[in-house]
Amino acid sequence: MRNFNALNLAREALRGHKGWGQQWRNPEPKKSYDVIIVGAGGHGLGTAYYLAKEHGIKNIAVLEKGWLGGGNTGRNTTIIRSNYLYDESAGLYNHAVKLWETLSQELNYNVMFSQRGVMMLAHNVHDVQSAQRHIHANRLNGVDNEWLTPQQAKDYCPPLNISRDARYPVMGAALQRRGGVARHDAVAWGYARQASAMGVDIIQNCEVTGINRAPGGEVTGVETTKGTIGAKQVGVVAAGHTSVLMEMAGVQMPLESYPLQALVSEPVKPVFPCVVMSNAVHAYISQSDKGELVIGAGTDSYLSYSQTGSMHILQHTLDAIVELYPMFNRMKMLRTWGGIVDVTPDRSPILSKTPVKGLYVNCGWGTGGFKATPGSANVFAHTIARDEPHKINAGFNLDRFRNGRLIDEAAAAAVAH
């Protein structure tokens, strides 16, 4: 692997960029590994990277049934923020934001993290109270978040319609200036490239079909479409398919999988300077560096693994977008797609040991896992390497559904996020 730097860039520019070579190896699986990570999305590749870099475990395979970064890592709307209500969430998501801030340097790969600010709109008295409660809780936890009047919101984001007779009048907004967006594919590629360089085997087109256990119950490896692979520890980081995989080890999960949709418009010149979310009308929007408006919609109301979603969900989102930003009412939408998100009862993730020795699970990110990628991967690697959770993810265990210590972001925000 060659480093990206000015000297190498200049050298390659002079010879037509022919010398960069492969960014990661494409190996066949070995007979066994110390650790197997199931799922080569951002969280899984990041876990392998931090295991190799911070915990000295390098005999790792990351197994992926499709292609690297082809699941929700490549399907989300790339929003990054950490202004969650509860202490545990603030700790986890803020850990991620801190890692995001230096990730491009750390990986020697430009993840294009742009802290353009994430603004969350309030449309009614309840929204205003809820946003202000979040702001106060965030400040106590050292998370930046501030209140904007409608005019201040409009100054920050000029396309916003703050007319008082709008269908969804803007009564104010909460702004996290450190929030923003990043290039989602680059996150997967950057982690893959560095992990591979440290000896991690990333094996694509290799679906896990079973989890093998010894008579004593502990994990001994996995069955895959490329044969049996042994491992002392297995970390499942499989988003929407987590229930299916955990069932193979006899662990039933408190998860439901739903299709979540997003869409992009035709590309236009820069018009939209920040990220704006509206929980009440369920529309998220930002503009990519290519110029497309990136719009996040809601989930379907029923379980599905179809990786698509219903038309009326998109229509509902676009209704709200056009009302909030009248200047977009003639924009053409270019592409829509869906991903399968795994949702927990309290809408907080699970990063945990499991009742099966040697089996770990990182799941339940619901509709908002991308923002946590580096933080999640970092503490999950710690959980696997030490066989105990990091203090940041200690509260995000599986036991909380038994002992009742939920981290109830669902009630705090009244929507999945």
Place this chain on the structure above:
Amino acid sequence: MLLIHCPYCKQDRPELEFANAGESHIIRPKDMSDMSNAEFEKMFFIRDNPKGVSLERWRHIHGCGRFFNALRHTVSDKFLKVYKAGEPRPSESEIAELMK
């Protein structure tokens, strides 16, 4: 958009008239204070979440307003069967037959 057959109205109606109401045939206890934490977790939080046939409740909320049960495949989203609330859970062999 799905077309869903309401077993009470006996009509195919668009999905927008319905609300999904989660997994079906979950028996709620008569006395919750008798339950262990593990039993409560199983009843309240643990879900089948199958990649395959889902046994689920729907409510014809913008129609007759009544709850009914359905079998639906979660990859194709195709409904295999709808039946009225209170009717027994279809057997595994019946589900296998419907899958053909």
